[in-house]
Amino acid sequence: MKRILLCSSMLALLLFVVTSCIKFEEDLDQAVVAPNLPEEAYDYASLAQEIDEKILTNTFGDNSFEVFSPNKMPVNNEQATLGRVLFYDQQLSLNNAVSCASCHQQEKAFADSKAASTGFGGKVTPRNSMSLVNVRANNNLFWDSRVSQLEHLILEPIQNHVEMGMESVEQLEQKLAKVDYYPVLFEKAYGSRHITGERIAQSVSQFLASIASTDAKIDRVKEGTTSFTALEQLGHDLFMSARTKCASCHAGANFSAPDFPGGEYGDNSFFGSNGGAKGTANIGLNVIYEDNGRSDGKFKIPSLRNIGLTAPYMHDGRFQTLQEVVDHYDRNIQPHEDLDDKFLDSRGEPLRLNLSDLEKQALVAFLHTLTDENLTSDVRYSNPFKN
Numbered sequence: 001m002k003r004i005l006l007c008s009s010m011l012a013l014l015l016f017v018v019t020s021c022i023k024f025e026e027d028l029d030q031a032v033v034a035p036n037l038p039e040e041a042y043d044y045a046s047l048a049q050e051i052d053e054k055i056l057t058n059t060f061g062d063n064s065f066e067v068f069s070p071n072k073m074p075v076n077n078e079q080a081t082l083g084r085v086l087f088y089d090q091q092l093s094l095n096n097a098v099s100c101a102s103c104h105q106q107e108k109a110f111a112d113s114k115a116a117s118t119g120f121g122g123k124v125t126p127r128n129s130m131s132l133v134n135v136r137a138n139n140n141l142f143w144d145s146r147v148s149q150l151e152h153l154i155l156e157p158i159q160n161h162v163e164m165g166m167e168s169v170e171q172l173e174q175k176l177a178k179v180d181y182y183p184v185l186f187e188k189a190y191g192s193r194h195i196t197g198e199r200i201a202q203s204v205s206q207f208l209a210s211i212a213s214t215d216a217k218i219d220r221v222k223e224g225t226t227s228f229t230a231l232e233q234l235g236h237d238l239f240m241s242a243r244t245k246c247a248s249c250h251a252g253a254n255f256s257a258p259d260f261p262g263g264e265y266g267d268n269s270f271f272g273s274n275g276g277a278k279g280t281a282n283i284g285l286n287v288i289y290e291d292n293g294r295s296d297g298k299f300k301i302p303s304l305r306n307i308g309l310t311a312p313y314m315h316d317g318r319f320q321t322l323q324e325v326v327d328h329y330d331r332n333i334q335p336h337e338d339l340d341d342k343f344l345d346s347r348g349e350p351l352r353l354n355l356s357d358l359e360k361q362a363l364v365a366f367l368h369t370l371t372d373e374n375l376t377s378d379v380r381y382s383n384p385f386k387n
Ligand code: HEC
Pocket: 087, 092, 098, 099, 100, 101, 102, 103, 104, 117, 118, 119, 120, 125, 126, 127, 128, 129, 130, 131, 132, 135, 138, 140, 141, 142, 143, 144, 153, 154, 157, 158, 162, 163, 164, 204, 208
């Protein structure tokens, strides 16, 4: 009798274990929640237009110029919506654990807070993640400016074995075709359920090309609706001055590379000839570079918009604070045969600015006026899987 009881209770236990396993597997399948999207697509086209009007054609400081951008693409609201979902979807990675947004976070102006980011299976990226704001106005992408067009870039991180680990575009297309919400979203965006790498690249590009930052304090000062504090004004004047030369590299309304064709940091290769600085410069971070960037220690001159949100700084995330960045330009520029001429004094030695403490504080205060608070809260850029 005892034996039968024991056996049957063991059987019951076994049954319980088996059924709960089956149930657990069902849960796993169902764990793929559908994105929460608005009835009518958000307006991305007008965001893109704002960038065209205020960043690509607006003028700032003495070094203003009209920006040419290969990423000034038309934006369709349904396609950008699909792009938003793809950007936040962990299923774009081989282990369903990494999305673009893992390393490009809205609250950090689409950068992250680590020197090196963690991607697929805990592997770390060799470089610091980059902010994805006003990329529409960007001529040159990645720290070494190796890509010009967003659409050529999107499938790179997905297949990068450190970042998202997918083996091929075909594997990605097949995987997404099996997720319930994608065929519908592709239909809305493209009029057919067909999922292709090209459509993925195009829709994510459109989402990125409409991430706008045009309403920082500096923009409102320029419009005349607010004014700088005395400290910010001092920082502004220093930034724009021939003494610091900051604005000659971080130029125009996007405070980014003056990389128009034929310019000092021009993009010559875009029109067929090879080479070209492509918006990069050597700023004397090292005597010897392990990571040579584009070549000879040259790295992309990044936009400084929202720089207050994207610490740590530089291609390798070596500086924790803006104070440390300013200290670098003030007195730590290292000698290098390819050091940018702007950092050489009359004897050909690395320039020392000898800024006072107040002047350094002022530069930092000015850099904080480039932060756009709307960017971090705008629902159009937010995670659709989380609300
Ligand atoms: C594991 C972290 C990680 C993931 C995931 C990731 N990125 Fe990045 N992203 C980076 C890093 C690091 C860089 C700089 C790489 C370099 O310069 O070589 C970068 C650079 C970029 C740039 C260039 C920005 C500029 O202004 O030059 C774009 C655009 C971009 N990523 C988009 C994406 C998209 C789209 C996805 C998803 C499909 C994605 N990233 C996924 C870490 C990541």
